[in-house]
Amino acid sequence: MTSHTAPVETFDYLVFGGTGDLALRKLLPALYLRDKAGQITPESRILGVSRSQLSPADYKAKAEEALRRHLHKDDIDETTWGRFIDRIDYVAADATATNGWDQLQERLGGRDEIVRVFYLATSPELFGPISERLQAFGLVTPKSRVVLEKPIGHDLESARQINDEVGSVFAEEQIYRIDHYLGKETVQNLLALRFANSLFEPVWDAGHVDHVQITVAETVGVEGRGGYYDTSGALRDMVQNHLMQLLCLVGMEPPVSLDQESVRDEKIKVLRSLKPIGPENVAGCTVRGQYRAGAVEGAAVGAYAEEAGTAPGAKPSNTETFVALKVEIENWRWSGVPFYLRTGKRMPAKVSEIVIQFRQVPHSIFPKTAGEITPNLLIVRLQPDESIRLNLMAKDPGPGGMRLREASLNLSFAETFKFRFPDAYERLLMDVVRGNPTLFMRRDEVEAAWRWTESILDAWEARGDSVKPYIAGTWGPSQSVAMIERDGRTWHDDAMSNG
Ligand SMILES: NC(=O)C1=CN([C@@H]2O[C@H](COP(=O)(O)OP(=O)(O)OC[C@H]3O[C@@H](n4cnc5c(N)ncnc54)[C@H](OP(=O)(O)O)[C@@H]3O)[C@@H](O)[C@H]2O)C=CC1
């Protein structure tokens, strides 16, 4: 049994927001798959909590329906199925009132000695009220942990308020601020790539790297989450958390060790070194877009305005579904190296990639007839088809003189490691039970990320610009291309489409 399938301690997992999309689509399937892998002890239980007046049997039926829909059919086996459904229970309780909480007390009675996880899969305004009630009803034990789903607030002030409220009930080491990107296999592989190989570290700096691109492209639209998304937008929904975490892992100094504080200490230094984007540079360093009707993966799709449910005659939404940024880390290692970040919905492919473009050779010894020398690229593909590729120049095989062409060294995870590895939520949910917060965000990280992001939001608001339209199924508005091309560089879209 490998460490990722070794059973964890017995737990009670309380999922607040248990009837919601996140719980049914991601959390329950992740717990099921860990159960199937043999990681969950027979005594462990899962308790859904939300306002809906459902009986435990109703909730089990809802969970079953969601699992059948969201799991791959090969993952459903009758032994795990029966065992998993038996673990599930439900209590109707309102986070903003007192009804239902005495039932929670009852359900948890006599189980104070085991690990207790409160997973708050609700909107962030409820994190404080839920914590307050957990304390008032005596449900917080020394072995309790609380998981806060993103977004932690809507801006710096609300993030601070939530952190204060939750922090008045739980100690910082009991608080797990989840960013599921940190649980993705290849994201962690970035640590292995950088710090378990001596090859890359000497060239991981401004002397050798020309620039870095981080792209997180999605084909989906807002998928029924229009109400939330329209008050959020891509900068808050994706950049403030996922893309900033990726930027930190690429940009940080080597941590002293892999322990939780060392890694988080290095990430926060990156966040503190970010060049502010404000009124003076927001126009040149940011692009916001919103998709119009188009076609994605061969199917016609509507415009954001329709999906978000903007009422006819209402003011058109100015929420961005795409954002591109030029970011600079102002420290010795990265001075002068731009990090271009972009993320968007309704793009041509679902792909998340980090591309490190190295500097051009200083001088070519080859004749013009050999062809162009293109800079080396290190491409870390996070999803789908996780891989790490190094694009190098090679001689075109055969006679007829020296001709150069680009070739790849490709470490494909599927081909190299032929077993299924847990997905991000599976891994992170078990890390909480194990009491390992390394892959979760510390309070100061979240607040530093908000501080930097908020200055962009303020500058956008002050300018009052409209979002730039892009056709669904394209790589975003033309202004995003113009932003990078002004610097004599180009997005690596081909690499992404070709895989
Ligand atoms: N869905 C996703 O893929 C992701 C979601 N998130 C974030 O996670 C959070 C939840 O998202 P999602 O599941 O999509 O949202 P949903 O709207 O689908 O679910 C919200 C849940 O909260 C419960 N709820 C609402 N009010 C109360 C209350 N007063 N007391 C107790 N329970 C309450 C609802 O149940 P009921 O009405 O029965 O009370 C429901 O179970 C959001 O902040 C979202 O941004 C983050 C990453 C991904």
Ligand SMILES: O=C1O[C@H](COP(=O)(O)O)[C@@H](O)[C@H](O)[C@H]1O
């Ligand atoms: O947190 C979020 O992430 C998803 C994208 O996650 P992925 O694992 O599928 O890449 C995004 O769709 C959603 O809007 C956002 O809230």
